[in-house]
Amino acid sequence: MGSEAKCSKPECDKFVAVNELAKRRGFFWSSFEIYGGSGGFVTYGPLGTRLKQNIENKLRELFVKKIGIYEMESSVIAPGKVFEASGHVDHFKEPMVECQNCKGRFRADHLLEEKGISSAEAEKMTLAEIKEELERHGIVCPDCGGPFGEPQRFLTMFETTIGPYSGAVGYGRPEAAQNIFVEFDRLYTAARERLPFGVIQIGHALRNEISPRQGLIRLREFTIADLEFFFDPEEPCCRFLGEVENEVLPILLCDTRLKECEDTTDVTVREALDRKIIQNEWQAFFMAQAKRLLVELGVPAEKQRFIEKLTWEKAHYSTQSFDQEVLVDRWGWVEVSGHAYRTDFDLASHMKASGADMTVYKEYPNPVEKEELVVKPIMAKLGPIYKGEAAKVAALLAKVPAQEVTDAMEKQGSIMVENYQVFSEQVDISRQKTTVRGTRFIPHVVEPSFGCDRLFYVALEYAYGIKEDRVVMGFPRSIAPVQVGVYPLMGKDGLDTKACQIQNMLANEGFMAEFDETGSIGRRYARADEAGVQLGITVDYDTLKEDTVTIRDRDSWQQVRTAIKDLPALLHDYFYGKKAFKELGVLIKSQ
RNA sequence: GCGGUCGUAGUCUAGUUUGGUCUAGGACAUCAGCCUGCCACGCUGACGACCCGGGUUCAAAUCUCGGCGACCGCACCA
Structure with a gap:
C-alpha cells in the first residue's frame, strides 16, 4: 500500500501524514534512532532546518527589524542561583x-x-x-x-553540576526569558537607557517532561523565542497601537470558560482594551502581532484563538496570561505562543537575590522642588562628650526621622537615642531646599513567548495538501525552504549546462536555488512539490533559441515564460510579495 | 510513571494466530543505464529490513522475559 493511498483514507490524520513525509523527505525525525531513540528529542534535516530558520527569521523581521526589538543570545546552562531567584x-x-x-x-x-x-x-x-x-x-x-x-x-528542570566541584549546581534553562532579566542592566545600557524597549532571545530550552508526546508538540529540548518587553507602568501606552487596533482577536474568556463553554468572543484590539479584557496595550499589540505571524506562516485567522488563563493555570510570575492556540487535525487546539504580563516580578526577584540594582531612572517632566528638614550632628560638640562612641551616636540619630528630632528639641531641648541623650545645641537643624529631577523604578514586563517547534509543526500541517493524489507542501512563499528549482527539460543537447548556469546565477543573486536533472520532468515537479519548492524554472529548446525559460508555480501548476535576464529582478519582487505569480511573464496555456 | 495497542529496507506494508518451506514477499521512493520535447511513462539493473538484549527450542520475524521507542487513555504540562 502506497503512502498516498493510505493518507487519503479518513482514519489517517494529518499528524501521521506530516510526520511520515517529514521523515521521508528530511524535514525532521526523532533523534538517536540508531541507539533505540530517546523520547522528546528531535533532529531537523536539511529541509526542516531551512524552514525553521525561515520561521525564526519571520520573528526577527516582525520584531527586530520592524519595531526595533533587540536580540541577544546567552547560555543554556545557568548557575543554580538564577533559577532559585526566578522561582x-x-x-x-x-x-x-x-x-x-x-x-x-x-x-x-x-x-x-x-x-x-x-x-x-x-x-x-x-x-x-x-x-x-x-x-x-x-x-x-x-x-x-x-x-x-x-x-x-x-x-x-534538567539539573547538572558546573565544573568539577559537585557543589556548583546548574540548571538547563526551561525558558529563554531569565537570561534577559539577568542581563537587564547591560541590555538597558546598550539600549541607551530608554524605555520602553524589548529584547528577544531565540534559543534552546530544556524541560524534563514526564512523558513527552505528540512529536514536535512536546519536546524535552526545544526552541523557544522569548520576548521581554520593558516599559514604565506609568506610561503603558503602545505607540504602534494604531497599526493593529482594528485587528480582531478571538478570545475565549475566563468567564466563558468557567461556564464550561468554548465560544470565543471576537473583539478588536481597541475593544479589548476599552473593555479591559486585556489589561495592557503592549500585550494587546503583541497578541495582534502573533496572530499576524501565524497568518503569515499559513494558518488562517479562523483557525486561531486566544485563551485567557484561569488563576490557577497561570505561571507564578504572571498577573494576566493568554495562550495563542491553533487548531490542528489530531489534537484540536494546540498552544503556539503565550502572552503573559509579568509585571516587575522577575527584575524584582533578581534584584532581591543578587543585590544588583535593576531600577531605572526617570526624569520628571518638571523638576519637583522639595523642602525638607535636615538634622546634622555637630561633631565638634558630640566628640568631646561621647569620645569613642560619638560616631555611633551620630549614626543612631540619623535613623530617627528629622521631624521627630525637631519636635523633641523644641519640646524638651533634647532627645534620647537608645541610652544617649543628645541636646539641641549638639545638632544643627535646618530646612534645605532640594530639587528632585526624577525617580527610580523597576520596569514592568509583558512577554510574548513562542514555541518555535510548534510554529514549525503548524506551518507544516497547514502547508500539507493533496492535489491529484500528490502531496504538495504549499508553504507561504516567504518561508519556502527552497525558493527555486532549476530543471533542464532533457539532460542533453546542452539544456543541462544552460540550467546549471541559471541555477548558479540565481544562487549568486541570493536565492535558495536547486538544480535537478534526474528523472522525467513530471517526476521532478512532483518531487519539488513535496518539498515545498516554490517555483520551478525549466530550460527547454526555446531557451537555447531565445534565452527565455518557463516558470512553474507550485500551487497552481501554471506556467509563464519569461526572459532569463529579467529573472533576478522579477524573483526578488515575487519573494518580497510585491508581484504575483502571473506578473512574472507570459502565461502559457496548459497543454 | 501506570494501563492498552504496536515495532519488518528511505517510506508504507505482507508474513507472527499454528516456530521450519523466509535465502523474509510487495509497492512507492532513491541510484545507474536506456528511453523521454512539460506534470510521479516504460524497460533493465542496483541499493536496502525482522527495535535491542536474554531465555525456550534441533530450529525464533513468529513463543517467552527484560529494556528502548511510538501511538492512545490516565497523570503531568510554571
Whole structure:
C-alpha cells in the first residue's frame, strides 16, 4: 500500500501524514534512532532546518527589524542561583508519592492541603517532613486505601553540576526569558537607557517532561523565542497601537470558560482594551502581532484563538496570561505562543537575590522642588562628650526621622537615642531646599513567548495538501525552504549546462536555488512539490533559441515564460510579495 | 510513571494466530543505464529490513522475559 493511498483514507490524520513525509523527505525525525531513540528529542534535516530558520527569521523581521526589538543570545546552562531567584526551583519541584498497592501517583502537597496544611507550608517541607506529616495524619491512597512509598521530588528542570566541584549546581534553562532579566542592566545600557524597549532571545530550552508526546508538540529540548518587553507602568501606552487596533482577536474568556463553554468572543484590539479584557496595550499589540505571524506562516485567522488563563493555570510570575492556540487535525487546539504580563516580578526577584540594582531612572517632566528638614550632628560638640562612641551616636540619630528630632528639641531641648541623650545645641537643624529631577523604578514586563517547534509543526500541517493524489507542501512563499528549482527539460543537447548556469546565477543573486536533472520532468515537479519548492524554472529548446525559460508555480501548476535576464529582478519582487505569480511573464496555456 | 495497542529496507506494508518451506514477499521512493520535447511513462539493473538484549527450542520475524521507542487513555504540562 502506497503512502498516498493510505493518507487519503479518513482514519489517517494529518499528524501521521506530516510526520511520515517529514521523515521521508528530511524535514525532521526523532533523534538517536540508531541507539533505540530517546523520547522528546528531535533532529531537523536539511529541509526542516531551512524552514525553521525561515520561521525564526519571520520573528526577527516582525520584531527586530520592524519595531526595533533587540536580540541577544546567552547560555543554556545557568548557575543554580538564577533559577532559585526566578522561582523556578520551587515551582518545578513537586513532591509526589506513589501508592504501593495500586501504583497511583499523587501530589503529596495536595494530599496535605486536604488536611489543612497550607500549600506554602507544604512547599517548604523536606521529604522526611512530608513523610512524617503523611503518617501523622494517617493519609492513605485515596483510590484504594493502600500505603504510600517514599515521597519523591519530581524536578522538571534538567539539573547538572558546573565544573568539577559537585557543589556548583546548574540548571538547563526551561525558558529563554531569565537570561534577559539577568542581563537587564547591560541590555538597558546598550539600549541607551530608554524605555520602553524589548529584547528577544531565540534559543534552546530544556524541560524534563514526564512523558513527552505528540512529536514536535512536546519536546524535552526545544526552541523557544522569548520576548521581554520593558516599559514604565506609568506610561503603558503602545505607540504602534494604531497599526493593529482594528485587528480582531478571538478570545475565549475566563468567564466563558468557567461556564464550561468554548465560544470565543471576537473583539478588536481597541475593544479589548476599552473593555479591559486585556489589561495592557503592549500585550494587546503583541497578541495582534502573533496572530499576524501565524497568518503569515499559513494558518488562517479562523483557525486561531486566544485563551485567557484561569488563576490557577497561570505561571507564578504572571498577573494576566493568554495562550495563542491553533487548531490542528489530531489534537484540536494546540498552544503556539503565550502572552503573559509579568509585571516587575522577575527584575524584582533578581534584584532581591543578587543585590544588583535593576531600577531605572526617570526624569520628571518638571523638576519637583522639595523642602525638607535636615538634622546634622555637630561633631565638634558630640566628640568631646561621647569620645569613642560619638560616631555611633551620630549614626543612631540619623535613623530617627528629622521631624521627630525637631519636635523633641523644641519640646524638651533634647532627645534620647537608645541610652544617649543628645541636646539641641549638639545638632544643627535646618530646612534645605532640594530639587528632585526624577525617580527610580523597576520596569514592568509583558512577554510574548513562542514555541518555535510548534510554529514549525503548524506551518507544516497547514502547508500539507493533496492535489491529484500528490502531496504538495504549499508553504507561504516567504518561508519556502527552497525558493527555486532549476530543471533542464532533457539532460542533453546542452539544456543541462544552460540550467546549471541559471541555477548558479540565481544562487549568486541570493536565492535558495536547486538544480535537478534526474528523472522525467513530471517526476521532478512532483518531487519539488513535496518539498515545498516554490517555483520551478525549466530550460527547454526555446531557451537555447531565445534565452527565455518557463516558470512553474507550485500551487497552481501554471506556467509563464519569461526572459532569463529579467529573472533576478522579477524573483526578488515575487519573494518580497510585491508581484504575483502571473506578473512574472507570459502565461502559457496548459497543454 | 501506570494501563492498552504496536515495532519488518528511505517510506508504507505482507508474513507472527499454528516456530521450519523466509535465502523474509510487495509497492512507492532513491541510484545507474536506456528511453523521454512539460506534470510521479516504460524497460533493465542496483541499493536496502525482522527495535535491542536474554531465555525456550534441533530450529525464533513468529513463543517467552527484560529494556528502548511510538501511538492512545490516565497523570503531568510554571
